[in-house]
Amino acid sequence: MDLTYSTKDEAFRAEIRAWLKDTLPKDLSEKVRLGKRLSKADIELWHSLLNARGWLAPNWPRAYGGCEWNAVQRHIFEEECCLAHAPRNLPFGLSMLAPVLLAFGSEAQRQRFLPRILDGQDWWCQGYSEPGAGSDLAAVKTRAVREDDHYVVNGQKTWTTLGQHANWIFCLVRTDPDAIKQEGISFLLIDMNTPGVTVRPIVLIDGEAEVNEVFFDDVRVPVENLVGEENKGWTYAKYLLTHERTNIAGVGFSNAALATLKKVAGQVQSGGRPLADTQLFAARMAQVEIDLMAMAMTNLRMVSAAASGKAPGAESSMLKIKGTVIRQELTSLLRRANGPDAQPFQSDFLNGGHNAEELGPEHAAGAGPNYLNMRKLSIFGGSNEVQRTIITKSILEL
Amino acid sequence: MDFNHTEERVMLRDTLQRFLGDSYTHDHRRAVIALERAYDETVFSALAELGVLGALFTEEQGGFGGHGFDLSVVFEELGRAGVIEPLLSALLSGSILAGMGRDELVAEIITGEQIIALAHGETDARYDLNHVATTAQAQGDERVLTGTKTNVLFGAQAGHLIVSARESGDVWDEAGISLFLVPIDAEGLTVVDHPNLDGTSGATVTLQQVRLDPAARLGQAGAGFAAIEAAVARALTALSAEALGAMEVARDLTVAYLKERKQFGVPIGKFQALQHRMADMLIEIEQVRSGVILAAGHLDGPRPERERHVSAFKNLAGRVAALVAEECIQMHGGIGMTDEYALSHYARRLTMIDHQFGDVDHHLMRFTAFGAE
Numbered sequence: 001m002d003l004t005y006s007t008k009d010e011a012f013r014a015e016i017r018a019w020l021k022d023t024l025p026k027d028l029s030e031k032v033r034l035g036k037r038l039s040k041a042d043i044e045l046w047h048s049l050l051n052a053r054g055w056l057a058p059n060w061p062r063a064y065g066g067c068e069w070n071a072v073q074r075h076i077f078e079e080e081c082c083l084a085h086a087p088r089n090l091p092f093g094l095s096m097l098a099p100v101l102l103a104f105g106s107e108a109q110r111q112r113f114l115p116r117i118l119d120g121q122d123w124w125c126q127g128y129s130e131p132g133a134g135s136d137l138a139a140v141k142t143r144a145v146r147e148d149d150h151y152v153v154n155g156q157k158t159w160t161t162l163g164q165h166a167n168w169i170f171c172l173v174r175t176d177p178d179a180i181k182q183e184g185i186s187f188l189l190i191d192m193n194t195p196g197v198t199v200r201p202i203v204l205i206d207g208e209a210e211v212n213e214v215f216f217d218d219v220r221v222p223v224e225n226l227v228g229e230e231n232k233g234w235t236y237a238k239y240l241l242t243h244e245r246t247n248i249a250g251v252g253f254s255n256a257a258l259a260t261l262k263k264v265a266g267q268v269q270s271g272g273r274p275l276a277d278t279q280l281f282a283a284r285m286a287q288v289e290i291d292l293m294a295m296a297m298t299n300l301r302m303v304s305a306a307a308s309g310k311a312p313g314a315e316s317s318m319l320k321i322k323g324t325v326i327r328q329e330l331t332s333l334l335r336r337a338n339g340p341d342a343q344p345f346q347s348d349f350l351n352g353g354h355n356a357e358e359l360g361p362e363h364a365a366g367a368g369p370n371y372l373n374m375r376k377l378s379i380f381g382g383s384n385e386v387q388r389t390i391i392t393k394s395i396l397e398l
Numbered sequence: 399m400d401f402n403h404t405e406e407r408v409m410l411r412d413t414l415q416r417f418l419g420d421s422y423t424h425d426h427r428r429a430v431i432a433l434e435r436a437y438d439e440t441v442f443s444a445l446a447e448l449g450v451l452g453a454l455f456t457e458e459q460g461g462f463g464g465h466g467f468d469l470s471v472v473f474e475e476l477g478r479a480g481v482i483e484p485l486l487s488a489l490l491s492g493s494i495l496a497g498m499g500r501d502e503l504v505a506e507i508i509t510g511e512q513i514i515a516l517a518h519g520e521t522d523a524r525y526d527l528n529h530v531a532t533t534a535q536a537q538g539d540e541r542v543l544t545g546t547k548t549n550v551l552f553g554a555q556a557g558h559l560i561v562s563a564r565e566s567g568d569v570w571d572e573a574g575i576s577l578f579l580v581p582i583d584a585e586g587l588t589v590v591d592h593p594n595l596d597g598t599s600g601a602t603v604t605l606q607q608v609r610l611d612p613a614a615r616l617g618q619a620g621a622g623f624a625a626i627e628a629a630v631a632r633a634l635t636a637l638s639a640e641a642l643g644a645m646e647v648a649r650d651l652t653v654a655y656l657k658e659r660k661q662f663g664v665p666i667g668k669f670q671a672l673q674h675r676m677a678d679m680l681i682e683i684e685q686v687r688s689g690v691i692l693a694a695g696h697l698d699g700p701r702p703e704r705e706r707h708v709s710a711f712k713n714l715a716g717r718v719a720a721l722v723a724e725e726c727i728q729m730h731g732g733i734g735m736t737d738e739y740a741l742s743h744y745a746r747r748l749t750m751i752d753h754q755f756g757d758v759d760h761h762l763m764r765f766t767a768f769g770a771e
Binding site for chain 2: 001002003004005006009072279282283285286287289290291293294295296297298300301304305314317318321322385387388389391392395396397398
């Protein structure tokens with residue numbers, strides 16, 4: 001047991017920190033720091049900077065342009081990026097589609113799609129959820145009917161995050177309506193510029209249209225866009241739920257959120273002294289900090305074990321639950337720390353309007369919307385209740 | 399970074415696990431407690447022979463371990479078996495004595511020849527280590543100790559007590575606290591023992607004009623606080639690890655029960671209301687495992703870092719201990735509350751660990767205080 005970073009790890013950290021200092025544009029990190037909304041161009045710029053340095057795909061094999069970093073290196077990278085207020089990487093192509101292509105796709109598919117994820121030609125979104133298939137993902141109804149060398153797709157996906165920017169979508173579609181529900185599903189890649197694809201934004205509780213509905217109306221998809229075998233899509237989707245979810249605990253995000261919370265609570269006043277000095281609020285902050293310290297270690301332990309070949313079982317579910325509970329608690333405390341100033345809806349400021357000045361203390365504008373937005377954490381990616389069922393199934397074996 | 403134990407520690411753990419698995423059954427433990435014996439001397443000697451006490455001290459101190467992870471490995475196993483023998487007393491007094499260069503006494507602790515108990519707690523001190531109302535007045539060369547020490551773990555079974563007493567300053571001052579080695583048969587010393595709820599033994603120690611010669615003082619006059627705090631930091635790490643071991647057994651008993659117990663025609667583990675609570679418990683126990691690693695890993699670090707970590711994870715262990723004790727009893731139903739069944743013993747220990755050297759609230763506030771420094 002050794003909790004110290006090796007000299008090599010420290011050098012790695014220094015290299016990343018120096019690179020971030022030189023490369024991450026200040027106006028971009030300021031947006032992230034203040035919880036402002038990022039444009040498509042912001043995210044594309046960040047990806048292109050990482051890609052130019054060869055750091056865009058930490059978990060991919062080197063042969064496909066990845067870094068092959070170990071668990072500790074990925075942890076360090078994430079920690080440094082979050083501390084520098086870098087934007088988060090878009091996970092859809094990098095860490096959702098790519099692992100599936102690497103494990104189950106054809107070499108032709110890897111050669112065709114992976115480079116385009118790295119160089120930003122493609123923006124992927126995820127077509128899993130449907131109006132009738134949320135946590136019960138295997139209930140997907142979107143139909144794909146084989147006609148010669150095409151599938152004809154009809155149906156609807158929903159909660160498609162940032163689908164308004166995407167040109168490709170990976171979908172779970174039903175190819176065999178007569179099989180039991182897990183067995184008739186296929187994993188299909190669909191060009192969103194194909195006739196018959198319609199995207200409609202959904203404005204959410206924080207006032208932003210982050211997610212969309214995607215409609216498919218007789219969309220013709222070439223059969224070479226099928227990943228793996230027909231009717232095996234459920235296996236591929238499940239693979240993603242237990243593997244390659246390296247960032248599921250969100251330790252870096254939480255560390256950055258805690259630092260912001262401490263700063264705000266040290267500045268705003270309550271009863272004539274900093275809020276951070278009131279015993280009740282200090283205790284609330286301390287408890288979540290302790291939980292976060294432990295969770296960062298839980299994350300490192302589990303990710304390391306997974307990397308050394310031990311199959312991840314219920315571990316990613318544990319990390320998902322604890323990680324999201326902590327992140328949500330931090331957003332809740334930041335919202336409350338802002339007191340009455342959490343109320344104004346400062347849409348212009350959040351959208352980066354040049355004349356908009358923030359009302360209230362720094363971070364007040366983003367605190368409420370971010371708290372509301374982050375309710376999604378315990379719902380998406382398999383709700384926390386679904387994760388609890390996975391954990392108990394693996395230990396109770398009933 | 400490396401999250402695996404060294405070969406030596408794995409061996410220590412396996413040896414201890416085998417020994418306790420064979421000889422420290424639930425029935426054995428109940429029998430010792432039922433006979434109103436504070437502990438089983440045979441088991442304690444055997445543990446000493448196995449080197450378990452030696453593992454708590456460094457080579458320089460006469461042991462072969464002494465690092466945070468040695469403590470956590472040992473105490474996790476002690477918690478798993480529900481050991482009531484005085485290993486925590488040995489850790490506390492041995493740590494203090496080793497720091498004072500009293501190697502001959504540390505050697506007696508390591509061999510199990512002598513129990514030396516730390517008599518520090520007082521009625522109004524609650525969990526604050528700096529509160530010492532017991533006085534040590536100078537009369538010529540001698541020091542005369544007067545005061546009352548409460549909840550002295552294994553005080554009545556000890557050959558000597560390490561008594562904290564004030565030579566200068568106010569009751570709450572860190573400075574001015576001295577430590578004295580007091581033989582159990584010293585004139586003016588009264589020790590009244592009592593069983594604790596978890597099967598361990600405590601004592602109330604009254605000092606009425608106990609006269610000590612100058613050699614009885616351990617270390618410098620008035621400089622005892624740092625030694626007490628450092629020893630307690632080790633005890634806190636040990637307690638968190640012990641709690642972890644106890645939690646894992648309580649969890650295993652409960653998982654087995656959920657599979658076996660039928661109600662409404664199905665094993666109760668089929669009910670989602672129980673499944674999800676079990677899942678939450680598992681997550682929290684993993685958190686405690688991480689916490690123990692962090693506490694143990696910072697135990698040899700500088701004081702603020704050490705204290706911040708031991709307080710953080712005593713708080714976490716205390717929170718989760720209560721969760722596990724309460725939830726495991728609830729999922730078992732009435733059977734979980736019976737003395738005959740092991741769970742009630744683990745639940746008692748898990749509950750009482752929160753009352754040793756600071757509960758969840760104490761350590762939450764302490765964590766905040768050290769964070770601000």
